[in-house]
Amino acid sequence: MSVEVDTKTEDTKTKELIRFEKVTKRFGDNTVLDGLDFSVDSGKHVTLIGPSGSGKTTILRMLMTxxxxxxxxxxxxxxxxxxxxEKQIREVRKKIGMVFQQFNLFPNMSVxxxxxxxxxxxxGLSKDEAEARARELxxxxxxxxxxxERPSRLSGGQQQRVAIARALAMRPQVLLLDEVTSALDPELVAGVLDVLRDIARTTDITMLCVTHEMNFARDISDQVLMxxxxxxxxAGSPEKIFNDPEHDRTREFLSAVL
Incomplete structure (x- = not known):
């Protein structure tokens, strides 16, 4: 089933959606991002790979404010x-949806x-419109x-799929995915990744993904950033990064995770 995701107007479909310019982030004496410049075009699927602590999740956290x-x-x-x-931050934030490592569902509410x-x-959607959209998702x-059902009656993989539907229900222009399978039992990982592959294939939504699932990154990405x-x-296509990386550090990292 293909669900329409209202992600962009006609004149933004080929334009840059996200831009970081000379972004630096420090936690105490630790510089997590160091003058970072990068951009993501509308409709593209970009995956961030690299060792833990390299700043990938910090990028997503800043986009989520x-x-x-x-x-x-x-x-x-x-x-x-x-x-x-603050007002502008709230308005821009509406364009962004995120699926976290933990599901963060409301336990006292139905799915x-x-x-x-x-x-x-x-x-400000009507209840009927919101429910129709939720059922589609x-x-x-x-x-x-x-x-x-209540979330407590669902498996971890099912809860994460609800979290994906919840993020998409806000009709974001960009969907952020932060290690969305890391909290799941191994046998549940494939089902969640299949859902995300389907979303990548059947919608126009822009995706920015942090993952250690290299096969998934290879499958869905237009561009991979190390x-x-x-x-x-x-930075390059999945074929370039995974088959013929130029940087010694990229080769070292991939040899450890593949």
């Missing part, structure tokens, strides 16, 4: 996210209400029969 850069600017869909006033709550309260992620010590040290 869970962390602020110490220096530099971040722009989303032509609007500045940082630095910006359906977990997905409809934010579209109703934040976007639950069908997309293979959980059409779980609308009335991070080390807060910088992009190599």
């Amino acid at each position: 869970l962390a602020e850069p110490d220096e530099g600017t971040i722009t989303v869909a032509g609007e500045q996210l940082f630095p910006a006033g 359906l209400r977990n997905i409809t709550e934010a579209p109703v309260t934040v976007l 639950l069908d997309l992620v293979g959980l059409a029969d779980k609308c009335d 991070f080390d010590s807060g910088r992009v040290i190599e």
Whole structure:
């Protein structure tokens, strides 16, 4: 099933969606991002790879406004996210959805209400419109029969698929994926990755993904960025990065994880 994702207007389809310019982020004496410059075009699927602590998740956290850069600017869909006033940050933030390592579902709400709550309260959708959208998305992620269940009655893989549907229900222009299978039992990983592959294949949504699942990165990515010590040290197509990397650090990292 193909579910339409309202991600962009006609004149933004080939344009840059995300831009980091000279972004630096420090935690105490530790510089996590060091003058980072990179961009993501609308409709593209970009995967960030590299060792733990190289700054990948910090990028996603800043796009979610869970962390602020110490220096530099971040722009989303032509609007500045940082630095910006609180009102503008809230408006730009609506363009971004994220699926976390942990599912973060509301335990006291049904699956359906977990997905409809934010579209109703934040976007102002009617309950009927939000529920129709939620049911479409639950069908997309293979959980059409779980609308009335509570999260505690679902497996970890099912909960993560609900979290994916919840993120998509906000009609974001970009979907951020932060190691979305790392908290799952190994036998549940394939099902979640298959759902994400289907979303990548059947929608126009822009995806920015942090993962250690290299086969998944190879399958869905238009571009792969190799991070080390807060910088992009190599970027290219999946074929180039995985089959013929140029940087010694990239080769060393891939030899350890493949």
